[in-house]
Amino acid sequence: TELALSCQKLSAFRAKSIFNSGISHCCPFILSLQNLYHSSSISCIQEQRTEGESVTTNYGFLTLSDHRNHEISAFPQKGFSEITSFNTGRAVHGFCFKNGIHLNPIQSNTLINMYSKFNSLKAAKHVFDQIPERNQASWNTIVSGCVRAGLHIEGFELLREMLVQGVEPNIFVFSSLISACNKSDSLFLEGIQIHGFAEKAGFLADVFVSSALLHFYGTYGYMTAARKFFEEMPERNVVSWTSLMMDYSNNGDPEEAIEIYCRMRGAGVSCNQNSFATVISSCGTLENELLGRQVLAHVLVSGFGSNVSVSNALIHMFGSCGDVKNAEYVFDRMPERDTISWNSIISAYSQNGLCEESLRIFKKMRLANSKPNSTALSCLISSCSTVDNLRWGMGIHGLVVKIGLDSIVCVGNTLITLYSESGRFEDSKLSFLEMSDKDLISWHSMMVSSVQNGQHRNALELLAKLCRTSKIRNHVTFASALAACSVPEDLLEGKTIHAHIIRTGLHENLLIGNTLVTMYGKCGMIRAGERIIHIMPERNEVTWNALIGGFVENEEPQAAIKAYKSMRKDGISVNYITIVSILGSWSAPNDLLKVGMSIHAHIVLMGFGQDDYVKNSLLTMYAKCGDFTSSNFIFNEFASKTAVSWNVMIATNAHQGNDLHVANAAMDMYGKCGDMVDVLKILPEPTSRSRLSWNILISGFSRHGYFKEAIETFNEMIQMGEWPDHVTFVSLLSACNHGGLIDEGLSYFSSMMSEFGVTQGIEHCVCIIDLLGRLGRLSEAEKFITEMPVPPNDLIWRSLLSACRNHNNLELGKKAAQHLLELDPSDDAAYVLLSNVCAVSGRWEDVDDLRRKMKSSNIKKKPACSWVKVNNKVSTFGMGDKSHPQKDQIYAKLEDLKQIIRETGYIPDTSFSLHDTDEEQKEQNLWNHSEKVALAFALINSVDGSVIRIFKNLRVCGDCHSMFKHVSQAVQRTIVLRDSYRFHHFNGGKCSCGDYWELYGLYLKLSAFGDASSSGFSGYGYVRQLGFFRLVCTISLIFTPVVTTAIDAVPTEEDFVRYQNTALNWAASSNEESKKTNIRCRTCSSFFTFPGLEGTPVSTGCWSWTDKKLLFFKVRQCVRKCQTLGTYLLDIAKETDPVLVQRIKLQYSGKTANRLIAKQVNHGVNDSALSTTVVIEEELAGYKKSMKEIYVKLVKEFIKNGSPKSLKTDYNVGGKQ
Template identity: 30%
Template sequence: MLIFSSVSKSNFYTTPFLCIAVQNSRLFSFTIATNGSASTSSISTNSFNIIKSHKHILFHYLNNQTLNQARAFFDQIPSPHVSLYTIMLHAYADNHRLCEAIDLFRQIPFKDVVSWNTMIKGCLHCGDIITARKLFNEMPHRTVVSWTTLVDGLLRLGVVEEAEALFWAMDPVDRDVAAWNAMIHGYCGNGRIDDALRLFHLMPSKDVISWSCMIAGLDHNGDSGQALVVFRDMVASGVWPSSVGLVCGLSAAAKIPALRVGIQIHCSAIKLGDWRFDEFISASLVTFYSSCKQMEAACLVFGEAVCKNVVAWTALLTGYGFNDKHLEALEVFKKMMRVGVIPNESSFTSALNSCCGLEDLERGKVIHAKVVKMGLESGGYVGGSLVVMYSKCGYVSDAVSVFKGINEKSVVSWNTVIVGCAQHGYGMWALALFNQMLRERVDPDGITLTGLLSACSRSGMLQKARCFFRYFGQERLVTLTIEHYASMVDVLGRCGELEEAEALVMSMPMKANSMVWLALLSACRKHSNLDVAERAANQIFEMEPDCSAAYVLLSNLYASSSRWAEVASIRKKMKHNGVVKQPGSSWLTLKGQKHNFLSADRSHPLNEKIYQKLEWIGVKLKELGYVPDQQYALHDVETEQKEEMLSYHSERLAIAFGLLSTVKGSTITVMKNLRVCGDCHSAIKLIANIVDREIVVRDSSRFHHFKNGKCSCGDYW
């Protein structure tokens, strides 16, 4: 007797496995087996060939996504074989046309166990648990596959308790390793990692899938350290990892990161075979070495890999971005396109993130054009990355426009656009978007609240902030964290409610950290309240004696009050403790090149022209009645020196360079690492009016859009 098998080449639909036994060269006894179940019937050679032909035609229609045509052809078949019914059941369920699948299932004259299992799986795929359970109870004969299919489906839908009961109701003889693996996988997928570990240790026998499933589950649930322990135990028990197990181990090693352990896994991959031909191991190694800040090793692995698919290219691209090598990342993206590798959503997301890192709008627009050509702009991941890119580069209107085009908006998408509007001071936009989010029944989370409080803080909406903070906390929509309290302290402080802000800090359910006290100290600087400022600063110095921001804020507050002795004392203390003040710098990016400026900087190649431009601006400012606000010159020097120091702040140098280097009428976008001072803010409003341009300045707090003598912040920042 000769036995052979035939499997359909369909990429989308499960094809029954055919085992044909030749008897007397005329009669075939053939078994349709899916997931281990079988039914046997005797058909002639001619009948078998006809069924095979019918399957080929059905798969042709289904692979070309013409389900209705497939059904029309199926209806023309006289007395279709049960395997043909099963193919149609798969197709209907995959397309969420469950009612038609059930109707067709009821029409099958002789149902086999495969058709029953297929129908149960289809119901679970469409979320119909009741019908799936009803069909399971009606089955004349159940196999271990029937039980496992229902258990796995219930777990995927989050019905864990019912799946547990069903699992333990199985006959212990039928409860094979696949059933145990399904249960462990389901526990991990529902975040019940302790239950998964308990079951894992109870397993009578484990295969490599069991170990890999447990390692992946621990890693995905945030316990990568324990995942590596399980990986070590797997090898110690004599079970050599499969390629999937190696990928899971490398993923865990990348997240910790654990360089030594990852290198050992790399060695295991070499021992097990030539990893260079396995695209997933290659990509995982690139990600691992990148996460461990070993970009040379990552590049070496990438160079040795034989199968450089989009996953491997994206791993290298993402690795460069993770290591703040954004120019190199974008070069990888360009080379990837040149060699004909088509980027996927992850590729575009990483490339756009690098554009954000460089604050390079022009490159971002080029990538956006490629996204549009590939029809990916409406996807959640790529769309969200575009929203972030436009927001961080100063174009919030474009960010909102992209957001509107996203088809399925997740809570991440909503949070991204709300936070973007908040950063630009468009508080009312942020609140309008939040209301729309609620109307579309998207549940807010902790990041949503942070974005709303930030929007209120930058727009002076104190009562709104109080309502949000109270509502989210009382209704328990989110668990209030220290970040939320810091945001609320910032709102109160900016609005001048310093006593209420301090009282909130003292009444917090958790101990305030330096971030909370810094928010209060910053507000004291704005409202010149030395008493509260000194108390806040002392709290910070107890927790972080080397916190330069606290020293600088307190020193500036003393300086603005002309208390030069205290200023000198703080500077002496900073020097004694080795605390270095971060120098104020501003920059702008033109044609992919970043131009940095420090205050009174004369190192730029266009230095002479820049200062000539500043002198011209100074004359024009005086003609409009501008008088420098000397309280922002934080040094005890003569009046003329103070005015000169203010005139050469880094943001003004960057603006002058922008005026010289960009087309007349275009927007100038300047980034600054510190908060823009009040005098520069007043001056830039007038400069924007003088040159008839929009000037965008992003400081450490927010974006300022200067146009027609006004700023988008309404002089509130």
């Protein structure tokens, strides 16, 4: 007993002295008395040490099995396998080493595994080297440790050393090394060797080894080999099925991933969380929410509803399908969230264009102390990849640099896409060059950016650099490179890429095959493209369209027809691109006419007969085959003829020698190019004009805003004995529509059948609906639709929906949109117009819902685009386009124009910016409109004094119309703007449409809270004729006594403030007989009132309605330009009321002093520059009375119902509001 106690005492002192010397700081934890069970034995040691007795050495007597920590007490049986703390494991190892405790093979192997688990591979290698006899487990452990630590090369070196020493690796070594090949781009050959070795050793029967090999081939994109290997596996478990499913999903084939999921369920294999997450993500990629919900039911039954990875996948799926509300629902109810959860919800908002919501979630993420990682920032940057949100993206770029994540590859890739999609190619290129590390997506993104910007050589150079690296190329990369070789000059490079594609085994990919066919067709080697189609394992409509288009480009019509027949035999559906391509293959031979006629019949059966592209192709086909009768018949069937249609007919009739047809075609061409002067120059004599000539002339006048001339031409046509047809009335009703001539329009519509025997068609009904809708008579328009002689089509409902947007009628707008979507569920106009109605009503949530529905249905809004021809070159500009080489000069010019026209009275009308942003951003969005960008470019590059002609594919907005007017006056240039509806000729601050936008815009604002007819208006034409746009703001000056404030010079800001105070005191009174404030410019002796002085130059003025001061005039600008509002009203009166003109002349014909009763009125403004005169008008009492009733009624409506934001102004004077 004494000997034993002495040994215990000596061991304790020895261990204490060793560990306290710094070898291990964990010794007190291991050997402290509180951690040992046998406290009685320890007490004996302490007593003997106190008595000074010597203790005999006995290493290892103090065993670790006495320790209270189960990780340490289990050491004799389980070695280091139970230890979870690196410090604890290191202390135990030190204790064993210093106490001479010999480690058995199991303990040594677990020690190696422990060190490798804590990434201390150097210590693990040291322990491995000290093992005198290594068994298979020792080698397996060290190899697995190297793989786990990322030292893949060292793992393969150990494998070779293991084989040299005659030790056979087991399945765990193979599984580890195959996993190492999956994690590195440069170990593909090693993976092939491991496959061969495993097959030779007979390990492929093991499900773990085969599953690892299956994932290996899928990781490198060899899905054909992976699928074959999967089908040959003798045994499959959930890991095997899930691996193949994940590989298909990661390689861009979600359909196959879903198929594997279905087979997996059919085989009775239970899914795990990874299986569910993969198949749900695949449903999101396909935007198949219905299938995703079915999988969700299986998830809930299986008990994985609260799993984090499954919830993340659900957020991704709902976001991809446009169902952001359900994505929010899943996110809000997650019991715990990881970084992927935040990234998924940010990405969901980003995909649906909700940039502000993405920023809100990002802020919430930071407040939750969840640090943003590269994925979250990438999703956030992606949500800003538009021109409107570019400034947010650039701000996030700054944050990325600040927190040091700009070197992350995925962030750099997103920045490349951000600047590329925003039209900043140079910034995109700079972001790419600044990336220290680049992956495949980096190269591909930059190649796509180069091809989109016409930098084909740059794209090929990028591919060459990529091939010189060790990075793997995929089918998308090669497709982008082949697209850059679609010109004969780059055919050699295209062939080289094709050969490389064959070597890499990607030639069977559908996208690659389609791109190759397109490339060879455009380079004149269509036969090579035909051979590619024959060996393609899969073909779709894009494949056949590319082949047919290639034959057409290479002038092989017979081959194109043969390919068309093969396409139909192949069961591939034909679209309008196919039809246009095949019809374009006809050259001249008459023997093809029968084939063409049979295809024409097929077109009618398929429902493509009304498509304009198809009709133009049919027109060309018949013309080339010499069947001019059929071509003329198709041409006359066009409701709206395009430039292509007229060009074909010009060439056809010129070939026939028909001078009148050529003249008609030339007239229409000049009219559609905005030059009515040349139309009139080549106009035949009235006696020799055909019905087509009259129709072209009426249509030209209508399109250019000459509405009275259009009606006069129609009357002249009748007098000359030419009978109108349905096309004549379409043009005539269109003129009444754009001119606001409702009475005339309804009269012509009713007389079509009764007087002229012309059947009322859908085109004529559309004009009437549009005419009623413009005037706010929506109830009449709705009633007209129910009583139409023909069933309503999409044009009818689209016109009504557009009217609902203008008049803010949300209920009727929804009804019209519903009818429109029933006719065509993919009609983007229905969504866009209804979204505009909701935006005008302030229903931004409904706007977001509509945008999500468009996203889920893959419906895209037609982008705005403008063209301008300068120096015989057509330049195209989009919304906020910054891809032009002169972008810096263009936007600098826009800033200059902004300053210039503001001095002439221009104020941006932000009501045309239908985005839920602040006023500053709305104004900036307006200045990004494509027509403004095109105008700035034309002003920079065109000759002074020349006419600027701009074409736009959509309708011009009211703000751009106002801006063009002011620019034409400021720069003294004639500007012709052609939108989708009509021409606008701007010259000297005036437009040929008669200020349609300003007059109509104000009319809409005044009638926003009631039917215009109930306010005393007989129609928009009446409003236009009276010049009501300016009359409404000065109507009280006509009805009541007027206080005139004369301005000697351009007032300063201080003078203007004093004037405003004066105006408030006079304008805010509720008394019906109250005086109103008026201004007179002494420079030109003109009043801002009605009537003006005789002899004053007629001027339209530059005064405009503002959204802040309803009754305040822009004194500063008007005095500078010596323009007066009163003279404009006098000019209007000359056209409408000759008696009133005579009264005006009598009142101010040199007898002003005798006719006016002047009285000085002091308002407390002591300034020599300001004086007031009370002018009492007595001549126009009868005229004033009727107009005053209209004015008072409008004011009462505004007081009762409120007013739009752009008209709302509160005046607080003397306690009254």
